[in-house]
Amino acid sequence: MSVAHPAEVHAHPEMNFLSKYFFSQDHKVIGIQFLFTSLIFLVVGGGLALLVRVQLAWPHAEIPLLSWMFQDNGGRMPESFYNMLFSMHASVMIFFVIIPVLAGAFGNFTIPLMIGAKDMAFPVLNMLSYWFMWPAFVLILSSFFVEGGGPAAGWTSYPTLSSVAMPAGEGLQSPAAPNSGHGQVLWLLALTFVGISSMLGSVNYITTIINMRAPGMTLYRMPMTIWAMFITAILQAFALPVLTVALILQTLDKTIGTTFFLPDGLTFGNWITGPGGGQTLLWQHLFWFYSHPAVYIMILPSMGMVSDIISTFARRPLFGYRAMIYSIAGIAGLGFIVWGHHMFQSGMDPRLGTGFMIATIMIALPSAIKVFNWLGTIFHGNIQYTAAMLFALGFVALFIIGGLSGIFMAATPVDIFIHDTYFIVAHIHYVLFTSSIFGIFAGIYYWFPKMFARQMNEFWGRVHFGLTFVLANCVFFPMHILGVGGLRRRIPDITASPREAAFMPLNQFITISALVLGAVQIIFVINFFYSLFRGKPAGRNPWNSNTLEWSAPSPPPHGNFETVPIVFRGPYEYVEVEGHGDHLPQTLKLEGPAPTAGH
Amino acid sequence: MGKWWSILFGVTMIACTLLFVVSPFVGWWLPEGVSTHSWSVDLLFYFILGITGFFFILTEALMCIFMYRYCSSEKAGRTVAHAPGFFVRTYNKWTPPAIKGSIAKVLNDPHKIEMAWTVLPAVILLWIAFAQVDAWAVIKYQSRMPRYAEKNQEFTPLQIDVTARQWEWRIRYPSSERFVEWMTRKGDPEILKDFQSFAKIEQKDDVKLVNELHVWNHHPAVLQLSTRDVIHSFNLPHMRVKQDSLPGKQIPVWFTPIKHNTIRLSADGDVWIDGYNPDTKAQDRNQIWDLSCAELCGWGHYRMVGRLYVHESQQDFLDWLKSVEAKMLPPRAK
């Protein structure tokens, strides 16, 4: 980050290296800190995923490079290790990559800049929200190395597999699985810290967006990114306490012998648990009450960013700006009452399932509206295929698949068959990888010039996109077929059932594609770091975009704007006006009657 | 150059669609549905596949067309001449002159377009939602499950106790004598009591097996599902049945097979094999129906696989049950 700051005059005192890059209270530095740490975790999570894939394609073979670890298992990966891999892959990707990048990195970086504020409402809280991630980083990484290995009960950590413990004082080991002992406790604590961090962030975002908008920045002049961040922050603020409670309760179950989630008399060979009285379903309700909205926490900011990017590069106003806002709000609202669709087969009262099913199916509606609006935006546009735009378009194209496959699972009778098969895996990866992560890539290519005052290499960006787009489909689309065939998920060896063994060729194709997909990301990494130091210098507004952040210097100094920006118009007025090119920045004041674009 | 991107998108999406078209012919598709549930589940699946397939092709095609048609000829960042008041221009230009009247009006008004593409999917989605309630209720509602010889039920369901543990299915059947009593002495309150006590109280003469679930064709089977340790999920893909078993709870599951896959190996022997296809009267790998665990239950989860044996008739089932009982008996003098 040795980016030369242009000499700027601003109110903030010069700071030393430590307070500038480490304990900074500047929202941009915090955002970039989030970005860097999360990208490191993206590599970790991706590596775990590739190991998962290798095991799946060659279940009986020695794992190259790693077989020395498994000598006492005949060179094969132990099943518990595989379970740990996918559990940690999901936990890392969700809690340490997607949520921190979207809310932490992009939320922090964009919110004050795009609403014309000097900084966040609570800079210290903001700094704390980043530094509360560090205990989580340490805990989650150390869980790989404790006795019994990292957590292996899935990222959902359903009791009783995850939470059966020996009586208090007898050690943390679990009779249910080796990995459900120390590793599980560390996982629970790590997530609690992530929760605190997100909570601090979301309080900050809500306050900032409500109180610190620049003059003239009415709510309906805010870009979609900000709307999405705003609604996401509200979602987090309301849903997170429930997860935190659930995590603490399970931690108590595991450490001091409470039995919130444990019924009595469970038998594990000679270990028979004592009196219980708890309910395993309680965890599932509490967990999904957060973790379903979390799915929207992971997709809405991407949707917002993609809306901005598509509008910018299609040189067209965003079609149906208000409808887009209402549909985000609709997704968020409905998002709170659909958590039960994860539990259709869980033993929950099936009548409850009917209600959740109807709400779940209706949540497809706002998603559909958004897709139509994006299509309406590029219709008759003047599309510029930059890397950012390509990733945004890739987002739309593949979110359609992720959205449509959701309807299968929402339909309760079909879910009976589809539940816990690869169809779910395909769906979640179309939503989280080809949508959320594509949105993140789009955002990085788009805001990189603002963050570091240099542009990323466009050619390699497009190569990165082209390969990623094709390979992501090679990896995740066949999983739909696996799911329709009824291949169960979370199994290390599909040859255990002859019916499932028939899917081996498809599995190997997916694995090879996944390995290449993983390798392709090296292009991005090289491009990112090369451009950081050697990229083409970018001006204030390399994309000719309207929103406020592009009127600030690149990179914006501590305090962001030279003068307080005054907002005169909405964010998407990409229209040709005599003497003003094809766009009207939000700060531009036009004499005479304004053109009537946008609505 | 920019137009190639739309072609890349288009080709990829066509490849995805083709995969869905081709895979049923390679055998990568829904396993054969062999219970009374499978008809409604599969119908709904194909129906949703049709609707989503239609919207998938529609939206992706539009997207590719737009990406091709509206590609900027200029490099990124340059401005292009663009007439103001583009909405009017846009829609006037796009609407073919042949379309007139109400449709043209809608297409010329973004607000009306917005309404159209809100209401239309809403109607379709609501219809999907309500169309499936009954199928779900039949499969899962306890009030709709077959019960013991009640007024409107003519049959006595076969009751089986399935207990999951890490990592196998422990399955308990009533003894053949007890079962014959259930079938023959319907309406006897004593028998009803015995029937209802089966799932709760284990008896010495119960027949216990591991990983082998036996039922017979065209007769409802009610399985009382429980677990000794962690959550497992009882999964019979061919029967379109899936139900988690919860520690501390007993959850009933039911299905009625409509095809059998088990025959006696020889006329008088008591060896029974599955994998028999009654349509072709031959052994068939696809007729081996597995009973697997679908919920992560620890490191042996993947190998928690059993088999479902559907006998042709009640007599076959009873013969089989008796043969198992005979193997359990102590040696007696003849």
Place this chain on the structure above:
Amino acid sequence: MTKILPLAAFALLAPIVLVGCGSDGYSSAIVYGVRTDPLVLDDKLGKEGYEPDRPGVLPILLAKDVDNPFNPMYEKGASLFKDGLLRDPTKISDKDRRTLSKILQAYFGRPGEPQVAGVDSTATRILKLDQDTLSAGSQLYRLHCLHCHGLAGDGRGPTGRWVNPHPRDYRLGLFKFTSVDQSDVPRPPSRGDLYRTLQTGIDGTAMPAFNMLTGDDLQNLVSYIIHLSLRGKVEFETIKKAFDYDPAKGTLSITEDGRDDVYNYIDAMVSEFVSLFAKDWVESQTKTIAAPSYPYADFDKETRAMTAELKESIQRGQKLFLGEGADKAKGVMPSKEEAKKANCVSCHIDYGRQARYKFDAWGTLVKAQNLTNPIRRGGDRPIDVFYRIHSGINGSGMVAHSKLEPNHIWDLVNFVQTLPFPAMRKAAGIEID
């Protein structure tokens, strides 16, 4: 930027090349090591009580484990080695270890190519120890058994210490649930016994049923298990016999006879043990317990009630169980002497509900079964229970009761089979509370 291109191309290819490296079987680098965990020579190892081991704990993986204060052997600690109850094979000199390893490998091969050399062809045929069967079994073992039972059948696989009861350590040649007459000496099981265990699993333990594998696969597995057991037992006995223990220094050194020519000395000993133990296995295949036929009818054919005969048998069973016989052999009640021979309650305290954990022959903690629970680990057929009572359970502390009259064993079987079911207890007129 052009520099990136070759780099990226390399990065694309690298992982794909690597994946091809894996093999589907054991690599040749994997060999059976000479055992490192202490030899258990006696089961009076330490504290007994009501608690099983914690998950993740095997009392002795290595000799130093006894120094852990949480270990049930902690109180006796190092004196276990001094008194010769345990023997630490890591104290053998490296040179001798290498020799031993080489010789064992010559006889038994390595996991990728298992064999049993030095047994006669009859034994090879009866025990199916030919190389083809063993390699097939070894591959299956790698997939299905290894993670608990360990590479060398030592019960110390990666997950072995995480399950309780701990997986069987084959290296003593002792197996618990057999139909072989064990009344005079402990004998290995028959192939059929191992097959049955694989097929039905052991309910109440982490051993699952493998009945979804084909019969041939199970037979191959049985052969491989016999191979591992033979190897382990030969290794155990060779270490025990060929090395002298020096309590002062704590070392194991080769005995005087072998000092001149260590290789041939050990080789001769191993050769002798291989044929000896193989003979034991062969003998076991035909030594099935002769169980007399079951004398009672379960139910009255007319009334479906328990027969009076059976009721009496169950009551007799309870008397025997409790070690209470009639003073004089009145009627059908067992005599006091007979009852003393059974006296099950001495271990199955309160019908097993308050049984205590004790050390078994493998140095792990086990307890007498709670018989009010319907789970019978060795199988719940009456004949299974008969075998258990007649010949005991090897290594576990459950001794053979072959001296009991066969009909009294059936009485005990009837009683034990009635115990878990309250309705039947009532019908038979017995009280246990």
